[in-house]
Amino acid sequence: MDINKFKLLNYYYNLSVNRKNILLDKRTEHALNNQQIEEKLVAEGFLSNKKPTNKGIKALEQYKVDNAVILAAGSATRFIPLSLEYPKGLFEVKGERLIERLIKQLQEAGITDITVVLGYKKEMFYYLKEKYNIKLVINDEYQSKNNIKSIECIRESLKNTYICCCDDYFIDNPFNQYEYVSFYAGYESTEIPTEMYATIDNDSKIIDIRKGHNGNGEVLLGHTYWTADFSKRFIECVENDKEGKYAQKFWEWLVKDNLSNLPNFYFKEYSVNKIFEFDYFEQLRAFDHEYIGHAHSEILRNIKLVFRCDEEDIVNFRPIKEGMTNTSFIFQVDGTDYIYRHSGDGTEEIINRRNEKNSLITAKKIGIDPTYIYMDVNEGWKISKFIPSFREPDYQNFEDSKKIIKVLQKLHSADLTADYGMKPWEDAVAMEQLIKGKDPHCFDKYENLKQKVEKLYAKTINDGIQKCFCHGDTYKHNWMIEPNGRVYLIDWEYSGYSDPGIDVGYYIVDAMYNFDTAEKFIKTYLGDNYNSVTDFHFTAYVAIIAYYWFVWAMYRESCGAEMGESLKNWRCMAEKYADYLLEKESR
Structure with a gap:
């Protein structure tokens, strides 16, 4: 036929x-x-x-569809701010949750074997299992890998299978009990630079896939269907990717590079304005006008109250990549850009937001951080001015280091006190106990490192170095150098009345300086106060603060965050400087 x-x-x-x-x-x-x-x-x-x-x-x-898979593991970072509160599949569009609409359309078409792959905020989807009698599969690597990993998670289920994304929205029902060939849905469109396009032959067979297109072209958007043969061959391609070349990519890139090795893959064309996918909040606002005035978002409500504006006045949302504790994004009101900081999971256990707010007010008064606008001490969210043109310090440029040192000297010499402050050794021990509550033996292999850092800390306790007001988190992403030379220090979550070695030490840690460069930095900071005692103290704090951030990273990972290379780097710097000083002392 x-x-x-x-x-x-x-x-x-x-x-x-x-x-x-x-x-x-x-x-x-x-x-x-x-x-x-x-x-x-x-x-x-x-x-x-x-x-x-x-x-x-x-x-x-002979063309019967066996099942369907809905990919819903991603955190949808482009969909700031709504994705901070809900996973995208649970957004309501025209009064109906996206993923529920998909499930119902599949079931109405006779597809009853449905699996949803979860990751980000997975618990919020659990109700679907009983409500729709579907299967749930968890992708634990959704933070570090792209959706190829989600497909790997359901590899045994892949037969004659529909694969959908949880944000696919079809005006009418595109699904069938029977499908003729493997295909990717889409329509002819003018340029949409963020989408994938296909080059097709006269039989609609896809012969190339690329991102973006000039002029009219076949945009790939919506569901895809794989025959059992295509599914089998796709998984073989995944298995052949021994080096993980595609781990960070969408599955379409693997298909693109293997079109000649896969069974024929066709373009299934629909009319324009029948298939939608919402990548950005502004797209959803354009499609569903309910989101213009009332998006049911606490974040938008917070912004609205601070600026005394309407929700439709809050526009142009853009995510910010930096930030290991929290998630932030840029937004615009009345043509001016601001930054909203959303607290990360688990931070309430280790950060006192009331203290942070006091520090923000103090830092603004002394001119070190003029960006602060408002902070909620109960929920931890913060709004700041956006600095449009700045750069971060170059760790390899000592002229930049001098600029940083000048600000630290100003901060540390200011006549400021507080009844709170970072205690890196004690705080690390407290966080260790929090982690051990989840995994009692997780620190066994780091006991030797802990003992070395404790020895260094004990030697610094009564050496005469006075406490002062400190920032506590002086890595480069918290520094802003404007074109006119002004330097700002932002994000005061770990600030307070503490040891100045914390601020000096952490800059050295994040730069991963060798001993000579670290000594040069410390000497420049101390000036006439440099001697053997102060040199030991500040060098010891390189190891102490590195150990603190290593334990902090372990805690954040226990809360579900992905710390990557940072965890390893902090442990290495703690080991390196602890060994260096203890060996030097033993001579």
Whole structure:
């Protein structure tokens, strides 16, 4: 049976089982307008009175869809700010949750074996299992790998399978009990630079895939369908990727690079404005006007209250990559950019937001951080001015280091006190206990490092170095150097009345300076106060603060964060400087 006969027979089958609101692809529309195709189906005994015969239904059975997979593991970072509160699949569009609409459309088409792959805020999806009698699979690596990992998680389920993203939105129902070939849905479109496009031949077979397109082209958008053979070959390609070349990429890139090794893959064209995918909040606002005035977002409500504006006045949302404790984004009100800081999970256990707010007010008064606007001490969110043009310090440029040192000297010499402050050794021990509550033996292999750092800390306790007001988190992402030379220090979560070695030491730690460069930095900071005692103290604090951040990273990972290389770097710097000083002392 050729594809045109299949399309028409499949259409009449859907009508015979009382399917409603069917979204027709262009090829089916063409077959409906060709009387000869229907006449051939009748003549061959597949169709009678516009209904499939038993022979027709039997012919369709070889093309039966086995199941469907919905990918819902991603954190949708481009969908700031809503994605900070809900996973994208649970957004309501036109009064219906995206993922529930997809599940219902699949079930209405006769697809009952449905698996949803979860990751980000997975617990919020659990209700779907009982409500719709579906299966849930967890992708624990969603933070570090792209959606190829989600497909790997359900590899045993891949047969004749629909694969959808949880943010696919179809005006009508595009799913069928029967599909003829492997395909990717889409439509002809002018340039959408963020989407993938296909080059197709005269039979609609995809012969190339690329990102973006000049002029009209076939944009790939919506669901895809893989035959069992295609599924098998795709997984073989994944297994052959021994070096993890595609781990950080969307699955489409693997298909693009292996089109010649995979079974034929076709473009299934639909009319424009029938398939939607919401990558950005502004796209959703344009589609569903309910989101213009009332997005049911606490974050937008917070901004609205601070600026005394309407929700529709808050626009142009952009995520910010930096930030290991929290998630931040840029937004605009009345043409001016601001930054909203959203507290990370688990931070309430280790950060006192009331103290942070006091420090922000203090830092603004002395001119070191003029960006602060408002902070909520109960929930931890903060709004700051956005500095449009700045750079971070270059760790390899000592002229930049001098600029940093000048600000630290100003801060540490200011006549400021506080009844709170960072105690890196004691705080690290306290965080260790929090982590051990989840895994009692997780620190066993680091006991030797802990003992070395404790020895160094004990030697610094009564050496005469006075406490002062400190920042506590002086890595380069918290520094801003404007074109005019002004230097700002932002983000005061770990600040307070503490040891100045914390600020000096952490800059050295994050720069991963060798001993000579660290000594040069410390000497420049201390000036006339440099001697053997102060040199030991500040060098010891390189190891102490590195150990603190190493334990902090362990704690953050126990809360579900992905710390990557930072955890390893902090441990290495703690080991390196502890060994260096203790060996020097033993000579």
